Amino acid sequence: MSSEPTRDVSAALDGAFAEVGAQIARTDSKASILLAFCGAVLAGVLAGGKALLVFWPAAVAGGLGAALLAVGAGVLLSVVRPRLKPVARGSLLHWASLTPQELRESMAADHRHEAVAVLARLAVTKHQRLQRAVDLIRAAGALLALAAVLAIGGAL
Template identity: 55%
Template sequence: MSGDERLRAAHAEVKAEIARTDTKTALLLAFIGAVLAGVLTAARDLPLNLPAALTGALGMALLVGAAGLLLRSVRPNLRGRHGFPLWATLDPQEVREAVSGDLAADIAGLSRLAVVKFTSLRRAIDLICAGGGLLILAALLTAGGAL
């Protein structure tokens, strides 16, 4: 495999990782929405004691925070160097030059973007786990009474 082929393969791999991260983010956002809707529906019909209500509220706050991190990770960067927003400001010759530019620099830029997305996704997953644990604790407190 030549150097150019390796660069193209690395470029495709980084772009694929970004796409997978965005897909995971979409699935997690849907999951958080379903959990929040279910918890709100259940909490409305249950007699919650104060410890359960406080624990559940904190768990829901963590889930909302996780959703915020996920949304931030997929927020479009209209000032970015890559893709359509950049090309929209260029004339046809400048687009040709940008596309035929240094692939290694593009890989480095996309890799930095991927690391930011991965970091946000990881933090969001940590918050989802913590929030889910608190919601389970709140359910146990409701079912068994205050400790």
């Protein structure tokens, strides 16, 4: 006789489905905030870009920083871009492809395990891209700070 408690698989699936959905929502929120940040910094670089052009090392560092920031923003856009594939049974995209009768039949079976697996892979991909974007933004910030220092030093 096992001393292990039996696990309520249905409750575990409900919890996993909710956790995966929450993780996806978190990455989308973080990406949106970082996109706004990138836009504001790029606008500032464009507005103050003339100061960087005075001293060519500052212009090079500033240009590279702005380019890295733009690449980071592109990666962030890939985080918030809707994914329409793969379609897991028991997911919104699957339900959208069904007729009302097929939906009724599909609801008779529990497909949460398939949906959780697909959504978990999606959440991991979003987290990896968010991490890559943050690394790019950090590198861009370092280059932009260097450009500012060089511009100030070149103006003296």
